[in-house]
Amino acid sequence: MPHAKTTPFAMPLPEALAHVDRVFGVDSILADEGQDIVAPYYVQSEPGYKRVHSEKGCMHMALNPDGVYSADGYFTQIRDVAYQIRQVQAKRVLELGSGMGFNSITLAPDHATVQFTGLDLMAHHVKTASKDAAQLPNASFRQGSYADIPAELHGADVVFGLETLCYATDLDAVAAQIAAAMAPGGRFVMYDGFRRADFDAAPPDVQTAARFVMYDGFRRADFDAAPPDVQTAARLFEVTTAVTGGFHTIDAWDAALTRAGLVVLRREDLTDQSIAGMRYLHNRAAKFFHSWKYRVLKHVMPKYLIRNAVAGLVGPYMIEGAGPNSGDTMGAITYSVLMAEKPR
Ligand SMILES: C[S@@+](CC[C@H](N)C(=O)[O-])C[C@H]1O[C@@H](n2cnc3c(N)ncnc32)[C@H](O)[C@@H]1O
DSSP states (O other), X not given: OOOGGGSOOSSOHHHHHHHHHHHTOHHHHHXXXXXXXXXXXXXXXXHHIIIIISSTTOOSOOOOTTSSOOGGGGGHHHHHHHHHHHHHTOSEEEEESOTTSHHHHHHGGGOTTSEEEEEESOXXXXXXXXXXXXXXXXXXXXXXXXXXXXXXXXXXXXXXXXXXXXXXXXXXXXXXXXXXXEEEEEEEEEEEEEEOOOTTTSOHHHHHHHHHHSOSSOOXXXXXXXXXXXXXXXXXXXXXXXXXXXXOOHHHHHHHHHHTXXXXXXXXXXXXXXXXXXXXXXXXXXXXHHOHHHHGGGGTSOHHHHTHHHHHHHHHHHHHOSBTTTTBOOOSEEEEEEEEEOOO
16 A cells, blocks of 8 residues: 555645535634634534544544554554653553543553553543543543643653643643653653644754655745645644644744753654544545535534534645645644653
């Protein structure tokens, strides 16, 4: 199977935006920019995440290093967290934005001496995760925000968050909460989408990674320099996944964690590995926009649930640029990992 990025999109970007405009109205979606819709989005999207998105209970993107979509990709980030657990011989792990519990429930059986606690904003996610973890003595879930991590959860040797810290509004405040929750010598890992920052200002190794991520021939790749259509695709993705303030840049997180006293050890652009998973959701979403039978659902399904079809459709343009259909290959968003340590 060829790498997903060498195959054409289901449709060119202008056609995709026209479909979105006709069915939902681009301006109508973007009117939610800046609004706090996280809670209604996740309440309404529950059936979508349970039945359409991915593996049972998983709410993050697959990372497939070979560029071919497979469900194994949902475990890529978890393997990295397992590696960090081994590195620091962790006894306590805190998962931020644990969703329906997929990550901690996957990790707990293989780490019987480690206590896993998941913290999530949404009560219904915590309920699902707690039910699925009922037979696991070393995994539990509780409701709360990472903007105010309960003191009982402090002292974690590993703190991690997959595709959740994009919802943070005050990075310094959340970074301080994270640092306070970590034991000295502990590790913090986040995987997320990030708006591309100024390319030339990026550290040399990040620039090297980025050059390999996209097709040849781009230099500056900051969000504002991306083609307008690609920026619109990115903004549509952000709003239809409730990231209405826009993804943060990795520089902003790096700086906030550093100000909180952590030492950033790794920041790596993994966009290339996310392409196959994004294309998988893109092809499924294209069916919705191509078929009137599916579009009828728009009239019976809750607004934020059905708008996930927009995120699915536009995701690849946001990370790859308008791509194979137009030759325009500058993306506006990266999928990256950031890892930091709390000094002893
Ligand atoms: C895309 S889902 C990812 C869930 C999980 N990390 C996974 O990989 O399956 C994002 C999660 O972040 C949670 N979330 C959003 N804002 C939060 C906050 N301030 N504190 C804790 N959880 C939050 C949402 O409820 C949701 O479960």
